[in-house]
Amino acid sequence: MVSKKWIAAWLVLNFLIFWFVGLASSGYSMEGYMPGQSEKIDLYTPIVYTAPEDRPVGILYMVDYDGVLYYYIVWEDEYFSNSLIDKLYRFFRGLVYGGATQDIEVVKVSPDNGTFYFQTYEHTNVHGKLLENGSCLWVDEKEVIPNCTVNGTHINVYVVTWNHMLSLIPAEDTERAVLPMKHMTPNDYVALGMFRRTQKTIAGVAVNSLLLAVVTTLAFNGFMYVAWRKGYLTREGQRKVRNEIREGWRKLKEWLKKRSK
Structure with a gap:
């Protein structure tokens, strides 16, 4: 079960990604x-x-x-x-x-x-x-x-x-x-x-930027859906991801240490 915190974060991220990509890609306000x-x-x-x-x-x-x-x-x-x-x-x-x-x-x-x-x-x-x-x-x-x-x-x-x-x-x-x-x-x-x-x-001004924002937002949601299906958004999944990151970081440090010798 996905927590309410994750749902709230998902909604906020959708909003921020959509508008940030739209504005950053065009240099315009969305009104043109x-x-x-x-x-x-x-x-x-x-x-x-x-x-x-x-x-x-x-x-x-x-x-x-x-x-x-x-x-x-x-x-x-x-x-x-x-x-x-x-x-x-x-x-x-x-x-x-x-x-x-x-x-x-x-x-x-x-x-x-x-x-x-x-x-x-x-x-x-x-x-x-x-x-x-x-x-x-x-x-x-x-x-x-x-x-x-x-x-x-x-x-x-x-x-x-x-x-x-x-x-x-x-x-x-x-x-x-x-x-x-x-x-x-x-x-x-x-x-x-x-x-x-x-x-x-100046149709390209807003339309192209909005299209890019929509595509980026859909890609983000696709990534989130895959993460949800694989269980990464549950507490257990998050713990597993953290452990994998720590383990990967440990192996990287060991590899770097060996390379420096």
């Missing part, structure tokens, strides 16, 4: 906030081209455990041309994002391999790679976009829809917007409803 910093953040800041009357208010950034850079371009709001649809759209956005009205588009850049990501028309993913000559490879379309960067690192992105979807292709009636940038604080993250917004764009 990324507190990292990087010296490369200014080197890869995207250059935003948008309609003069619809400028963003700035860029917030986060850095993940692997040094991947996330740039969040922030608009005060977004407006649909039809007033009725706009009101309905605004109502549902308020429900989804917890009352936050700001519109946010993310540009993700991985300096280590020169890849980037954002979303374009109809929220279609754009995966690209920076090329040495200042061009970009649009991986999804297998197309090279010339002169899509400044200094080979700053991606030029063009606002091409009313809800601020981005494109690598230059768009008419847009001009460069010089935007202030700062690190996203926990207060910004909460106020902007970022967890609800970023579940897809």
Whole structure:
């Protein structure tokens, strides 16, 4: 019969292992906030081209455990041309994002391999790679976009829809917007409803870490089950294990003593 002490220890260990593995493997809080910093953040800041009357208010950034850079371009709001649809759209956005009205588009850049990501028309993913000559490879379309960067690192992105979807292709009636940038604080993250917004764009953040935490916790429970089946969790079993450890330690000391002669 397993004692209550062992059951309590088992529950506590499950809790600690799950959360420790999840947090340690990701470098994030489990809500997706990324507190990292990087010296490369200014080197890869995207250059935003948008309609003069619809400028963003700035860029917030986060850095993940692997040094991947996330740039969040922030608009005060977004407006649909039809007033009725706009009101309905605004109502549902308020429900989804917890009352936050700001519109946010993310540009993700991985300096280590020169890849980037954002979303374009109809929220279609754009995966690209920076090329040495200042061009970009649009991986999804297998197309090279010339002169899509400044200094080979700053991606030029063009606002091409009313809800601020981005494109690598230059768009008419847009001009460069010089935007202030700062690190996203926990207060910004909460106020902007970022967890609800970023579940897809940084899915690997929480999902991979949670998966690893689940696998590790299951492995731990498998080990505990085997130990229980073999009787190691009973008092008699514990005594036997202690005796075996002492005996093993005694033999090791004897072996070391013989080796030193």
